[in-house]
Amino acid sequence: TVPWAWDGLIxxxxxxxxxxxxxxxxxxxxxxxxxxxxxxxxxxxGRQLDGPxxxxxxxxxxxxxxxxxxxxxxxxxxxxxxxxxxxxVALFHAGRPLHLDAGGIDTIAAYAEQxxxxxVLIDSLSACISPLGLKEESSxxxxxxxxxxxxxxxxxxxxxxxxxxxxxxxxxxxxxxxRGSTALPALASQILKLEPASQAPQDxxxxxxxxxxxxxxxxxxxxxxxxxxxxxGGAEELQQERSVEQAVEALS
Numbered sequence: 605t606v607p608w609a610w611d612g613l614i615x616x617x618x619x620x621x622x623x624x625x626x627x628x629x630x631x632x633x634x635x636x637x638x639x640x641x642x643x644x645x646x647x648x649x650g651r652q653l654d655g656p657x658x659x660x661x662x663x664x665x666x667x668x669x670x671x672x673x674x675x676x677x678x679x680x681x682x683x684x685x686x687x688x689x690x691x692x693v694a695l696f697h698a699g700r701p702l703h704l705d706a707g708g709i710d711t712i713a714a715y716a717e718q719x720x721x722x723x724v725l726i727d728s729l730s731a732c733i734s735p736l737g738l739k740e741e742s743s744x745x746x747x748x749x750x751x752x753x754x755x756x757x758x759x760x761x762x763x764x765x766x767x768x769x770x771x772x773x774x775x776x777x778x779x780x781x782x783r784g785s786t787a788l789p790a791l792a793s794q795i796l797k798l799e800p801a802s803q804a805p806q807d808x809x810x811x812x813x814x815x816x817x818x819x820x821x822x823x824x825x826x827x828x829x830x831x832x833x834x835x836x837g838g839a840e841e842l843q844q845e846r847s848v849e850q851a852v853e854a855l856s
Contacts, residue, residue, distance in 0.1 A: 606818045609723070609762055610637060611652040615818060617760045618793035619753050623782050625769050628798045629810060629828055631664075631727050632675065634764055636833045638723070639679035642690045649812075649826055649835045658762070659719035660691045661712065666731040666766070668698040678831035693719055704732045704748040709755055716759035724756070727766040729788070740784025746791050753791070769797070793817050801825055801842055809836060 609616040614637075624630045640648040641657035664672055672695060676682050683689040693715060696702035702711060716722045726732055729749070730740065738745045749765070756763065767782055782789045789795055794816035801809035814822040823839035 608652075608819070609654055609658075610648065611654070612819055612822045613649075613651055613794075613796060613812075613814060614762065614764060615794045615816065616654070616762050617757075618762065619749065619791060620762070620764045620794045620796065621767050621782065621789060621792040622764060622796045622798065623767050623769050624798035625771065628800070629833075630766050630798055631666075632828060632831075633798065633812075633826075633833055634725055634727075634766070635675055635681070636679055636828075636831060638691065638725070639681055639831070643680065649824060649833060657691045658721045658723045659693045660723045660725065661693055661715045661719075662695045663702050663708075663712065663724065663726045663732060664695060664697050665701040665703065666698070666728045669695075669700070672697050691723075693722075698731075702732070703735050704752060705736055708732070709748065709752050712752060713755040713759075716756050716761040720759050722756075722759065722761040724761055724763045725766075726763060729765055729767045743785045743787040745785050746787035749788065749791055765792075769799075811839065811842065813839075 607616040608614065614620050622630050622634060637648045637653070638657070638660055641653045645653070647653055662672070673682060673688070676688055676692075681688060681690040681692060688695050702708045712724060716724070729745075733745060733748060736748065738748075753763065767788070769782065770784075782795070794814060797813050797815075799811050799813075801807055801811045809825055809827045812822070812824045812826050825836040825839065825842050826833050827836050
């Protein structure tokens with residue numbers, strides 16, 4: 605059987621890339637999934653969350669502590685005393701950064717050793733490699749990620765890594781849309797891509813597609829409502845909608 609943590613979307617014990625242009629909801633979607641798992645909902649976006657929620661380590665170097673608190677509080681991942689809690693064992697942020705250098709990788713591996721089955725949310729790749737002097741266009745950018753996965757493998761940790769899409773390739777498939785070197789998507793076992801469901805700026809819907817080594821590719825139309833995300837339907841309905849729009853535009 606395929607070791608899904610989130611059925612059809614997140615592979616357990618592997619590197620999962622979540623790719624999108626800025627401000628599309630990548631981090632919010634990952635946080636909503638963690639919160640649903642912690643609450644014991646059993647599913648998110650209509651897809652099963654397998655087993656109990658694992659301990660979670662957030663390497664959130666991309667934003668500050670206040671931004672993280674604002675993101676984690678609505679779904680219930682901040683306790684009554686104002687401390688970040690739930691399944692989160694530690695949070696690194698812009699004011700307390702962790703990078704994918706030797707020390708940072710050792711730190712993440714130590715958490716994984718203490719918490720077998722750990723879920724590691726890395727937000728984002730660019731923020732966590734910025735001091736290393738590596739360019740995203742170079743294949744060398746995959747080296748620290750490969751080293752991280754090698755150290756985490758004995759502890760069966762799952763990594764969800766937020767990565768930015770290339771503006772020029774944002775409309776392509778999940779793997780091709782990744783910014784920088786193709787070595788990174790080649791390293792990932794699963795890639796999730798989040799993009800607007802239409803060209804209308806006011807449309808809150810997003811299209812979530814997947815590409816990976818296990819299972820059939822997924823295509824879900826989803827919508828964010830506060831701290832929650834809901835499933836609207838499949839890509840078939842969206843394609844029909846686009847076909848109607850094109851037909852209307854073609855009318856004289």
